Amino acid sequence: MTKVLYDQDIQKEVLQGKKIAIVGYGSQGHAHAQNLRESGHDVVVGLRPGKSQQKAEEDGFQVVSVAEATKQADVVMVLLPDEHQTAVYEESIKPNLQAGNALVFAHGFNIHFSQIVPPADVDVFLVAPKGPGHLVRRTYEEGAGVPALYGVYQDVTGDATELALAYAQGIGAARAGVLETSFQEETETDLFGEQAVLCGGLTSLVKAGFETLTEAGYQPEVAYFECLHEMKLIVDLLYEGGLENMRYSISDTAQWGDFVSGPRVINEETKGRMKEVLDDIQAGKFAKGWILENQANRAQFNATNAKENQHQIEKVGRELRELMPFVKQPLQEKQKDVKAHVTN
Ligand SMILES: NC(=O)C1=CN([C@@H]2O[C@H](COP(=O)(O)OP(=O)(O)OC[C@H]3O[C@@H](n4cnc5c(N)ncnc54)[C@H](OP(=O)(O)O)[C@@H]3O)[C@@H](O)[C@H]2O)C=CC1
Ligand SMILES: CC[C@](O)(C(C)=O)C(=O)O
Ligand SMILES: [Mg+2]
Numbered sequence: 001m002t003k004v005l006y007d008q009d010i011q012k013e014v015l016q017g018k019k020i021a022i023v024g025y026g027s028q029g030h031a032h033a034q035n036l037r038e039s040g041h042d043v044v045v046g047l048r049p050g051k052s053q054q055k056a057e058e059d060g061f062q063v064v065s066v067a068e069a070t071k072q073a074d075v076v077m078v079l080l081p082d083e084h085q086t087a088v089y090e091e092s093i094k095p096n097l098q099a100g101n102a103l104v105f106a107h108g109f110n111i112h113f114s115q116i117v118p119p120a121d122v123d124v125f126l127v128a129p130k131g132p133g134h135l136v137r138r139t140y141e142e143g144a145g146v147p148a149l150y151g152v153y154q155d156v157t158g159d160a161t162e163l164a165l166a167y168a169q170g171i172g173a174a175r176a177g178v179l180e181t182s183f184q185e186e187t188e189t190d191l192f193g194e195q196a197v198l199c200g201g202l203t204s205l206v207k208a209g210f211e212t213l214t215e216a217g218y219q220p221e222v223a224y225f226e227c228l229h230e231m232k233l234i235v236d237l238l239y240e241g242g243l244e245n246m247r248y249s250i251s252d253t254a255q256w257g258d259f260v261s262g263p264r265v266i267n268e269e270t271k272g273r274m275k276e277v278l279d280d281i282q283a284g285k286f287a288k289g290w291i292l293e294n295q296a297n298r299a300q301f302n303a304t305n306a307k308e309n310q311h312q313i314e315k316v317g318r319e320l321r322e323l324m325p326f327v328k329q330p331l332q333e334k335q336k337d338v339k340a341h342v343t344n
């Protein structure tokens, strides 16, 4: 079995006395910056002027330009959207990196697909949390953590592996488990997971279920509770104890339906489609398409996003969640509250 490392296996001293620049203060950025600070590390945040800058300052960070943060830091973690990293790297990070610095990523996309070619005299590694940034923060505050992968692309100081592990520990990942990977493996598995299972697969499954019920004349509210709201409750059981734990809690009728009908929906044909998705990722076809989509000002991305937000499941869900105060406020609503607070 692959060796999974935990807090007691990791020396944090290698990061002591080093300054860490967190470039970007979005989903991952705010979580890394706050967790590392609370783990006793020295953090500076690198940003352009704007809404994230205000938020990071509100959270008590010293915020400087990306160029200045890179100059000040020993370890530079790039937490910008993948599609903006190359331009910011070329303009502000590369000219300010010093020999022996560490250039770090939370996803291998730009190194693996050669969009960023780092200088030969810096360490390059990744620490990739296997979870959304807001949960990296929330679980850390709860005394837990989100697991992470680490991988070294270039080790000029001889310390790259120890630095990666100490960084992973600083964000709370070693409470859950840290394991070694390569940039290739992290990039390809992460893209596959989000496209075929966690995001693309899940939203398509939920919508197909909702549409099947509503098109058959059932109430949209019933379909929403059945196909989306209850998903979280079922997934919590999977998270806590795997398939067996979920099946322990559901009725025998549901478990029999799981066995006989699940494979009618997700079957060898679906796996064949998953294999096609993986092939496109491995061949660089997905990456090329995403880079071109950004060069074309995201016409398809924006149109699809607007259409998705108008789906009936979203409208019904918004109304139903208003009536369930115990359901957590959506993250983008919280962000609006922060912005209102900053402007007032
Ligand atoms: N989201 C996630 O949970 C996960 C992400 N990752 C990886 O982490 C990295 C960061 O992703 P994520 O956290 O989603 O990114 P976000 O989209 O949340 O990052 C947005 C941040 O980047 C800043 N930013 C955007 N463009 C620029 C620019 N040109 N110059 C300076 N700052 C800029 C924004 O500032 P402003 O407010 O000024 O626009 C904001 O602070 C990616 O490599 C991603 O693949 C890995 C695991 C999970
Ligand atoms: C599942 C999506 C993800 O890979 C993540 C949160 O891990 C991402 O890129 O946001
Ligand atoms: Mg991921």
Ligand SMILES: [Mg+2]
Pocket (backbone or CB within 6 Å): 107, 190, 191, 194
């Ligand atoms: Mg990802």
